[in-house]
Amino acid sequence: MLDQTLTQLRQLKLTGMANALVTQQEQPGTYEALSFEERLQILTDNELHDREYRKQQRLLKAAKLKIAANPQQIDYQHPRGLVRSQIASLSQCDWINKSQNLLLTGPCGSGKTYIACALAHAACMKGYRVKYYRLSRLLLELSQTKADGSYTKALQGLARLDLLILDDWGLEPLKAAQRNDLMEIMDDRNGTTSTAIMSQLPTNQWYQSIGDNTLADAILDRLMHNAHRIKLKGESLRAWLENADFDSLEQVNNDFVTERIPAAQRHEDMIWRLRVGDHWVYLYLLLEFQSSPDRWMALRMLSYTALLWERLVKQNELAPGAKLPPVLPIVLYNGEQPWKASTVLKDLCYPAPQGLQALQPRMAYLLLEERSLLHKAQGMENLAAAVFQLEFSAEPADIQRVIKELANWIELSAPSSLRRSLYRFTRRTSPCWHNGLNNGKKIFTRTDLKRGVKKGVKKGVKKGVKRGVKKAEKSAA
Structure with a gap:
């Protein structure tokens, strides 16, 4: 029954x-x-x-946001003129309900796109229809619709969006047809929906980037008269990546525990380090595989970071006179409930009395919420995207599609344990599909190993490759 x-x-x-x-x-x-x-x-x-x-x-x-961001993950510690109360107010989306606009300006890498995508994420959570475009891409798509007769339909679709996000505003001078298209978009949306603009140029230079003074007045009047403004300053937040040596990336032992943190809860956490300039930066990845968010995660991360530093000191891994290395704390969460816990320790504490604020501990972590990232992982460009897709594929047909796509780029150099794990995954999670797929083993053994054998022969290691083929086929049987 x-x-x-x-x-x-x-x-x-x-x-x-x-x-x-x-x-x-x-x-x-x-x-x-x-x-x-x-x-x-x-x-x-x-x-x-x-x-x-x-x-x-x-x-x-549907929003196709460039970055899977969240208002709770916005960094306020970096000095760039960002006001927490303004972001908190914008996150409530009342400005969208009132059909107001948002203008974000600042240098490249200052976080304009991240902030806009975070606010767009909040809008989607409240049921608003959102779409992200780079301005040049949107204007290109509109020009193509004129050729197939769908121009009017495309404009109507843009007009129905509750929030339209236009990135990289003013990077290139606009042509006459592009100015007219932009005027059509802004006129349709004026007073009825909201538009967010991100630009490296200050607003007083937007007239010049548009080109025609008459149209520029009309377009910018519709944008600016009811707009909220965020002006970012400072150096690029991406600068450290330019100096990172990813070839130096290596995993670090994570066997440190305390009575409060049992070893059984610690073995799944991962720690790496890589060289950034002349120093090491540590990446602490905490795998939060629970059904619901942990409200105190920022406090836990503070404890784990302190334990890492303490171990470096006790084991004399620091050079004489050296300082503690910076740590990038990351939480990977795959629970069903949306993560609403604050990523900043300050939000878990009562405000400190005046004069004590500077003495309070600080901690924030980067949240990677798998369900929020899933729509960004559709392209199967890397192993992380494949793992996300596998984890949230409930139907046999979905699993089969992901497995077949994954098999196209798994090479012999991938660990044999990975191929065995994927093969066993399909056997456990979808036995009907697994049993009916006669070439299931070939996906992980013969096809990929045949490529590996050919590659190995060229390197003069025939004997080793043959031994590897036999071992892999036996383990997958």
């Missing part, structure tokens, strides 16, 4: 109710004391939350 009910719920696309019903059946002790009405309320609540989450994910995917 339960199987039939679950099938019918899923046929009705009530997957949230179906999942909640399964949970109630699997945990009878938790729910048996509840009345029928209370248990039904839990089912309907779960369905509403599930629908809201799926809508948010559809909006995020």
